[in-house]
Structure formats: C-alpha cells, structure tokens
Amino acid sequence: xxxxxxxxxxxxxxxxxxxxSEELTRAFLERIERFNPxxxxxxxxxxxxxxxxxxxxxxxxxAGRGGPLTGLxxxxxxxxxxxxxxxSCGSKMLDNFTAPYDAxxxxxxxxxxxxxxxxxxxxxxxxxxxxxxxxxxxxxxxWDETRVPGGxxxxxxxxxxxxxxxxxxxxxxxxxxxxPAALVGATGIKPTYGxxxxxxxxxxxxxxxxxxxxxxxxxxxAMIMQxxxxxxxxxxxxxxxxVPDYVAGLGASMQGLRIGVPKEFFDKGLDPKxxxxxxxxxxxYEKLGAKVQDVSLPNFWLSVPTYYVVAPAECSSNLAxxxxxxxxxxxKDPVDLLDLYMRSRGEGFGxxxxxxxxxxxxxxxxGYYDAYYLxxxxxxxxxxxxxxxxFKQVDVIMGPTxxxxxxxLGEKTEDPVTMYLNDIYANGVNLAGLPGMSIxxxxxxxxxxxxxxxxxxxxxxxMLAVAHQYQRETDWHSRIPKNYEN
Amino acid sequence: xxxxxxxxxxxxRLARLSIAxxxxxxxxxxxxSILEFVAQLDKxxxxxxxxxAHPLVGLTQPMREDRVTDHPDRDRYQAAAPQAEAGLYLVPxxxx
Numbered sequence: 001x002x003x004x005x006x007x008x009x010x011x012x013x014x015x016x017x018x019x020x021s022e023e024l025t026r027a028f029l030e031r032i033e034r035f036n037p038x039x040x041x042x043x044x045x046x047x048x049x050x051x052x053x054x055x056x057x058x059x060x061x062x063a064g065r066g067g068p069l070t071g072l073x074x075x076x077x078x079x080x081x082x083x084x085x086x087x088s089c090g091s092k093m094l095d096n097f098t099a100p101y102d103a104x105x106x107x108x109x110x111x112x113x114x115x116x117x118x119x120x121x122x123x124x125x126x127x128x129x130x131x132x133x134x135x136x137x138x139x140x141x142x143w144d145e146t147r148v149p150g151g152x153x154x155x156x157x158x159x160x161x162x163x164x165x166x167x168x169x170x171x172x173x174x175x176x177x178x179x180p181a182a183l184v185g186a187t188g189i190k191p192t193y194g195x196x197x198x199x200x201x202x203x204x205x206x207x208x209x210x211x212x213x214x215x216x217x218x219x220x221x222a223m224i225m226q227x228x229x230x231x232x233x234x235x236x237x238x239x240x241x242x243v244p245d246y247v248a249g250l251g252a253s254m255q256g257l258r259i260g261v262p263k264e265f266f267d268k269g270l271d272p273k274x275x276x277x278x279x280x281x282x283x284x285y286e287k288l289g290a291k292v293q294d295v296s297l298p299n300f301w302l303s304v305p306t307y308y309v310v311a312p313a314e315c316s317s318n319l320a321x322x323x324x325x326x327x328x329x330x331x332k333d334p335v336d337l338l339d340l341y342m343r344s345r346g347e348g349f350g351x352x353x354x355x356x357x358x359x360x361x362x363x364x365x366x367g368y369y370d371a372y373y374l375x376x377x378x379x380x381x382x383x384x385x386x387x388x389x390x391f392k393q394v395d396v397i398m399g400p401t402x403x404x405x406x407x408x409l410g411e412k413t414e415d416p417v418t419m420y421l422n423d424i425y426a427n428g429v430n431l432a433g434l435p436g437m438s439i440x441x442x443x444x445x446x447x448x449x450x451x452x453x454x455x456x457x458x459x460x461x462x463m464l465a466v467a468h469q470y471q472r473e474t475d476w477h478s479r480i481p482k483n484y485e486n
Numbered sequence: 487x488x489x490x491x492x493x494x495x496x497x498x499r500l501a502r503l504s505i506a507x508x509x510x511x512x513x514x515x516x517x518x519s520i521l522e523f524v525a526q527l528d529k530x531x532x533x534x535x536x537x538x539a540h541p542l543v544g545l546t547q548p549m550r551e552d553r554v555t556d557h558p559d560r561d562r563y564q565a566a567a568p569q570a571e572a573g574l575y576l577v578p579x580x581x582x
Binding site: 096097098100192193194206207233236237239240299301302304305306308309316320323324325326327328330334335336337338339340341342343345346347349354355357358359361362363365371372374375376377378379380381382384415416417420432433434 | 494497498499500501502503504505513516517519520521523524525526527528530532535536537538539540541542543545547548550559562563564565566567568569575577578579580
C-alpha cells in the first residue's frame with residue numbers, strides 16, 4: 001500500500017527502483033480523486049503537470065541525477081505563490097489570481113525534484129483556527145468528518161492525515177501548523193523566525209509568519225526542512241546562518257536531555273484528558289533518560305491578547321495591497337477611486353479577515369497606537385524574556401499543543417474570542433520567534449492529541465531529534481483514520 | 487471598549503472596507519468583544535520594558551549595493567490586472 005509508506009521509505013524505494021515516481025503520483029492522485037470530495041482539502045489538483053513532473057523525476061533517477069527528494073509527491077498550502085498556478089489564499093480576493101512566480105520554498109522544493117500534486121485549502125489569508133473561513137468551504141477532519149481539522153493549515157493537515165500526500169507545506173503565524181497537526185494526528189513543524197524564506201508567501205503578519213511542513217513523522221519533516229531552510233537574499237528577515245544536517249542528527253540520545261514543562265500551561269482551560277495524555281507522552285522521555293522539571297512562563301496569559309493586537313495590526317498593513325488595482329478582485333463599475341477600494345475589498349474579503357483588518361486599523365490609529373500597539377510590543381518583550389529565562393535551565397519545553405481535541409464544525413464560530421483561545425499554547429512561540437513542533441501523542445475519545453515541543457532559537461535539529469526518538473518508542477504517528485486506510 | 491455603529495463605519499472607512507448596513511451591529515459586537523479581550527494588556531506594568539517589533543533582536547536591516555539586478559517582466563506581471571492598457575493600470579478618475 002504505497003500511501004502507507006513514509007516519505008523516507010518512498011525515497012529509499014525510488015532509489016532502489018522498487019517503485020517509480022509515476023506510480024507513486026498515480027496512487028496519490030487516485031486517492032485524491034476518491035477522497036477529496038469528502039474532505040474538501042484541495043483548492044487545485046494538478047493532475048497533468050504532476051504526471052509530467054513524475055516522469056521527469058523518473059528520468060533523473062534512472063540517469064543517477066536524483067537527490068534525496070527527487071520524485072516525492074508534495075502539496076503546497078495555497079498561500080505559497082506557485083508560478084502559473086492559481087494561488088488563492090482561500091479567498092475570493094485572489095480567486096482569479098495566477099501567481100507569476102514561485103515562492104522560494106516552492107522553487108527550492110521544485111529544484112529538489114518533488115512532484116506537486118496540488119494546492120491545499122486553508123483559512124482565508126491564514127486567519128483562523130478551524131479552516132472554516134475559506135471562501136472554498138470548510139475542510140473536514142478525516143478522523144471525524146463532522147469536526148474541524150484545525151487551521152489555518154487545515155487543508156495541508158487533513159491531506160497528510162488522510163494519506164492524500166506524504167507531505168504538505170504550511171505556514172504558522174499563531175499556531176497554524178502545530179494546532180491542525182495536533183487535531184489530525186500529524187507531525188508539524190514551525191521553524192525559528194528567519195530560518196525559512198518568506199519570499200513569495202502572501203504575507204499575513206510579517207514579524208510572525210513562518211513556513212514549515214506537515215508530514216507523518218519527524219524523520220520525514222527533517223528531509224523536507226533540509227531543503228526548505230537557509231538564507232535567502234530576497235527575504236531580508238531570513239537569517240544567514242548555516243543549516244545543520246537535520247537527518248543525520250535524528251539519532252541523538254535523549255539521555256540527560258532537560259525538558260521544561262510550563263506549569264501555567266496546565267490550567268483550567270486545558271481538557272483534563274488532554275492534560276493526562278500530554279503528561280503520559282512526557283513520561284516516555286523520562287524512560288529514555290531525560291530529566292523533566294517545571295518551568296514558569298509568568299507572562300503566558302498575555303500571549304493571546306498580545307497576539308490579537310500585533311497580528312491584526314500587521315495584517316491591516318499587509319492586506320492594504322489588495323485594492324482592486326493591480327491584481328485580485330475588482331468590483332463592477334466603480335464610480336470613483338474610493339468606491340473601487342471599498343467595494344473591491346468589502347466584496348473580496350470574508351468576515352474574519354475584515355474583523356482583523358478593522359481591529360488592526362483601530363489599534364494603529366491616532367490616539368490608540370500607544371495604548372494598544374506599542375503596549376503589545378512591550379508585552380511581547382515580556383513573553384520572549386520568559387522563554388529566554390526558561391531556556392537557561394532546560395534544553396526543550398514541552399506541553400499540550402491545543403487545549404482540546406477537534407471540535408465540531410460551527411461550534412466556535414459564534415464568538416471570535418472563543419476561536420482565538422484555541423491557539424493559547426501556540427501564540428507565544430510565534431511572538432518570541434522560537435521553533436515549535438506538534439507530534440501525535442495519543443487519542444482522547446477517538447480524536448488525536450498533539451504533544452508540543454518548543455526549541456531554543458535555531459535548535460530545529462535538536463527538536464527534530466527529540467520528536468524522532470519519541471516516534472521510535474510509540475506508533476501514534478503511524479495511525480490512519482479508519483475510512484482512509486485503503 | 488464598546489464600539490458604536492458609527493465607530494465601526496469610521497474604522498471601516500479608514501480601512502477602505504464596505505460593510506452592509508445590516509451587518510454593522512454584528513461587527514460592532516464582535517469588534518467590541520475583541521477589544522475588551524485585548525484590554526487585559528493594561529493589567530501589566532510595562533514602563534521599564536523595551537518594545538519588540540520582531541524576533542530578530544539585535545539584527546539590523548541587511549543592505550546591498552545600489553545596483554539594478556532585477557529586470558521584471560512587466561507584461562507577465564501585469565497579466566493579472568483587472569484593467570490595463572499600454573503598460574498602465576486603469577482606475578477611475580482620481581483628479582477632477
């Protein structure tokens with residue numbers, strides 16, 4: 001069963017000529033055709049070009065020109081500009097937009113010989129925690145189709161969990177890789193801010209956005225991160241630091257690893273069963289020789305309010321470019337320039353995006369800037385400071401990724417703040433710019449639970465090794481939802 | 487912070503967003519709820535704290551030589567325009 005193999009296994013089979021890229025690609029395209037109508041996880045499926053790329057990859061492999069990722073199928077979240085391909089960001093605003101260039105992440109993975117199967121559905125402009133704000137309709141959780149997969153990278157997460165592709169790129173601004181990975185039982189990684197280029201990723205919040213990957217396992221994630229990571233001259237926030245060999249580093253011993261568990265994470269907002277599953281996962285590390293201790297992040301409670309000032313402020317600025325002039329939706333028969341702007345934007349953006357733009361506009365406006373935005377920049381410092389203090393005593397931090405398991409579609413759409421609280425353990429990581437992962441750590445009432453691992457700055461290598469060692473001891477990451485096994 | 491319908495209209499105008507009249511109360515309610523939620527930041531004393539604009543603390547904007555290196559393909563990029571002609575983007579008249 002080709003779809004059950006990990007990316008690492010597929011790579012070995014391709015190299016050994018046990019399978020061709022065309023066979024793999026056909027297998028996944030067939031599954032996509034069969035299962036996607038139930039999940040709505042794809043916005044665009046690229047059948048013909050995928051087969052073309054697969055054949056080219058097979059030629060490269062036969063000629064001995066293949067690299068570690070040649071011939072492997074992949075999906076990109078629809079926020080990555082993909083040359084010649086619709087890039088919609090899950091929005092009516094860009095429903096008619098074909099990207100004229102490749103994002104750096106897309107170009108690097110293409111250069112490495114991956115086969116692009118399609119573009120994944122997502123919350124509109126990456127704003128959401130349930131993939132319910134997409135113009136193209138909600139994505140379903142393959143473990144229970146009446147429930148959400150999480151968001152904003154809900155499409156990417158559902159695709160990997162249902163084995164419609166072995167890897168899907170994603171972005172994380174306030175938890176949008178880690179939270180959906182947790183809710184669908186997949187492995188997701190958000191690197192350190194500056195590790196992966198943001199060039200060609202439609203910007204939501206420029207000081208928070210990072211691109212990462214969702215896969216079945218840490219080993220698979222390490223393979224992709226190796227190619228995605230590294231300095232890019234075209235992104236001035238991309239850091240010029242060498243990329244270690246993530247794959248070679250996976251075998252590190254957990255003996256003596258110092259794990260910090262923030263006591264503030266285990267508060268009344270956390271589902272007790274999720275809390276227990278999280279503690280059980282951390283106990284596995286103790287058996288491997290790690291030392292667990294409590295740490296404190298006293299300003300943790302400021303994360304969500306800080307995030308919901310900073311992110312909307314930055315989004316209001318970034319989304320100002322969508323004005324009906326050069327690309328994207330334009331209203332019919334605008335009477336003057338103001339009408340062009342107001343109706344193009346009013347029609348093109350959904351309600352959550354409009355809410356966030358307005359929140360951002362408000363907190364940046366004259367008279368309110370100091371009280372809100374400047375204040376939030378200071379509380380952001382406090383949150384970062386807490387992490388720096390904690391990392392003086394520990395090597396990694398662990399805790400729950402999300403406060404509960406996958407909720408029902410429509411359950412949290414009434415009040416925006418209720419939805420925002422889903423990212424309570426995730427936001428602070430983005431505010432500080434630290435790397436974070438979520439790995440499958442069990443089930444509660446049949447629904448996946450994720451363990452969050454937070455690393456120190458540019459310590460992705462250790463974080464991936466820590467995740468990998470857990471996956472050698474457990475098999476949560478290999479579980480496939482019943483309806484998607486065959 | 488409780489926003490009135492007029493507050494919502496003026497913020498929407500600043501943000502260049504048209505909102506249907508019947509939707510204004512819902513936006514007022516939701517935005518007020520969000521602003522009330524973020525007002526928690528007032529509870530903490532930050533008088534001695536430096537603001538943080540991004541995580542790259544201590545790094546400065548990288549600079550490069552002022553030399554033309556990119557030669558954008560205008561026609562290709564302009565193909566996405568709602569209305570363009572002779573290399574120009576067309577918009578409603580701005581000046582009377």
